[in-house]
Amino acid sequence: MIFLLILISLQGTQLIEMASGTETFVSKGTQLYKDYDHLFKKNFETDSIVVMVQGDEVASEAVMKATNRLEQQMLIVPGVQSVTSPAVLIKQINYKISGRSRIPDSDREIKEVLDSQPALFESLMPDKTHMMIVIKVSGSATDQQKKDILNALDISLKEATFPPGYSLIVTGSPALRVDINKEMTQSLGLLLGIASILMVFVLLLVFRHVRWGLLPLPVVLLGVFFTFGFMGYVGVPMTMVSMAAFPILIGLGIDYAIQFHNRIEEEIHAGNSSEEALIRTVKHTGPAVLIALAMTALGFIPLFTSTVPMIQDFGKLLLIGIVMCYLSALFFGLVTLYSFDWIFRKNPFGLFKKKEEIKTETLPSNVSSSKVQKAKALERALIKVADFTIEHSRVILVISLLTCFAGLYADQSVPIQTDTNSFIPQDMPSLVNYKQMQDLLSGTGDHLNIILRVKDNSDPEVLKWMEEFSRHEVTNRDQIYGTTSVVDLVKERNGGTIPETSEEIQAIYEKIPESQKKEYMLGNQLLTIDLDIGQAMENIEITGIKELRDIVREDVQWMQPPPGVAVIITGQSVAMIDIISALTSGRVLMTMLGVGLVLIGLIVVYRNPVKALSPIIPMFIVVGWSGLVMTGLDIPYTPMTAVLGSLILGVGSEYSILMMERYFEEKDNGLTPVEAINQAVTTTGSALIASGATTVFGFSALIFSPFPILSNFGLVTVIDVCLAIFATFIVFPPLMVMMDTRREKRRATTVTAAPAV
Incomplete structure (x- = not known):
């Protein structure tokens, strides 16, 4: 019977899954999580796998062409939504100038393109020795799907043939989670081994x-x-x-x-x-x-x-x-x-x-008060x-x-x-790389995400309110460093202003690539505003994020959106707020x-x-x-x-x-x-x-x-x-x-x- 139970248990151990995401911290039954999971995560959230390229001079023709080869290989991997890199931006600029989407054939031409619009490359090339390649995958992708993408990336990095002497570091939230799961498996074996050794010692002792x-x-x-x-x-x-x-x-x-x-x-x-x-x-x-x-x-x-x-x-x-x-x-x-x-x-x-x-030492059934057993030391x-x-x-x-x-x-x-990052080993290489990436790459910090339920996503009044509200938050809230929304894409294609009619806005929507639109809008009734709050989880922690969320909510009530617009504040940072009530x-x-x-x-x-x-x-x-x-x-x-x-x-x-x-x-x-x-x-x-x-x-x-x-x-x-x-x-x-x-x-x-x- 014991051997049968052992075999049955052995089969059960094969079914154990590792988990380290937000769903392990926040209950799926709360409205907070439902807003995050059903509205934001499944429709808008993306996870970023980041390849950090380090070398003497990343702004070279050889590096950019290797980056281009990596992009072409990763775009065909199932689950990859987009690839953003300096090479992608260079091809876009070249297309506007010459009508050809290509990487220049010399370092001089590469430098000329970079110097023509330095602000455009600043976030992806913080200095001449570092470059970021951002691979976006759906936030709703499973851990196994993300692991498959990371495996495909390892192969693609080898085939992209970056020049000798350049280090390629894969980081980002998906890579960090995979390493955490691996560390948990190894740690469990270590804990059980140490516990068993300690048990042998104490049993021999006492x-x-x-x-x-x-x-x-x-x-x-x-x-x-x-x-x-x-x-x-x-x-x-x-x-x-x-x-x-x-x-x-x-x-x-x-x-x-x-x-x-x-x-x-x-x-x-x-x-x-x-x-x-x-x-x-x-x-x-x-x-x-x-x-x-x-x-x-x-x-x-x-x-x-x-x-x-x-x-x-x-x-x-x-x-x-x-x-x-x-x-x-x-x-x-x-x-x-x-x-x-x-x-x-x-x-x-x-x-x-x-x-x-x-x-x-025979113990009689009735022990008198004078016959308590003789005790040892x-x-x-x-x-x-x-x-x-x-x-x-x-x-x-x-x-x-x-x-x-x-x-x-x-x-x-x-x-x-x-601060959930403080829960894991601080010397873990993937966490060290992740923090380095956060320091170098802007936009990889924490966010508050505002979802707007609207009757018509091309209503000029809605877009104007989004612009006004975003400007107010960045100007008046110290912990909000920037905002992004579909308004930015519309203004970029309309001379820096919002069109006055719904028809004009719809015409602009049709020109925006689907890969860009889907980050900020879904169908005709959902829009988002992304508020960049920097490294809030580390700097102001959950309590500060909760206070900031409440302030933004009060601002929404003060700056009332147009009639018929419902505003929901969500995102991964907000979903973590449930921990506060759990721990107090x-x-x-x-x-x-x-x-x-x-x-x-x-x-x-x-x-x-x-x-x-x-x-x-x-x-x-x-x-x-x-x-x-x-x-x-x-x-x-x-x-x-x-x-x-x-x-x-x-x-x-x-x-x-x-x-x-x-x-x-x-x-x-x-x-x-x-x-x-x-x-x-x-x-x-x-x-x-x-x-x-x-x-x-x-x-x-x-x-x-x-x-x-x-x-x-x-x-x-x-x-x-x-x-x-x-x-x-x-x-x-x-x-x-x-x-x-x-x-x-x-x-x-x-x-x-x-x-x-």
């Missing part, structure tokens, strides 16, 4: 008191592999956020395997047979771990309320993954342990030279810690709550990072919803206020402490760190639940609250130290990610998980004893006060 201590690692890796397969079948894409799910799953899933492994070994050392140990483990630990898993899942569910799609996909992977890891630990892990122990005991094929007797230390916290319970709880509320207050001042009110909502869901889940499971509240209060305190961590480390919120509240609740509540389950199991055996918490600490507590350490080491793999969005998240998460473990041993024991003792006193008072019947 889980050596059991036999076959490395077994939890292959168990959890099998669960992660099943998750990969399921991911492909349900269509969850691989994004820079979902990559983080797999080291996290290794850290979480190995915890399930360790809990089962630790309990079955404990039962065997207590003198039970392999069969009895398996049954008792499934009976006692199976439900406890399942409840912890359910509460973890409830903590993750708020991730689906995020408006950022890749956060929702991250939540899906975590939910799928913890279920797969639990099933792997329950069936594959326990069955393997049972088989190993049976072989070890029976030695049917002479596998062992000598049968080693298993030391047993670590266990004695944990008992001392528990005794100390119980003795100073009031001080510890007051300090914990005060620092928690201080953290919640500090959290409100943590900045938000929404969204993260607070996720945390509060997570607390509520886990609390409701615990009430439904236990129907007991003490059992419902005691595991969740320590984790809520850790959520507050996380705010202090973010503030102290000066790490801004990103789509990743925004999920920390839900992640802490999901991960940390498991520790408290498992400790609480063992506490009440020991109380049922006749121990007092203090003795029960000590026994829980000596048994489950030692396993929690091991599983907590593996979780920390699993999350630590994220710190080594080349993606800053993941490495920062990994650092904060490791600290938060350590705080969750700290709260489990420092805050939970005194809280559990205090709440349970008060409940027993109230119950005893009620029984005493009840009238005799």
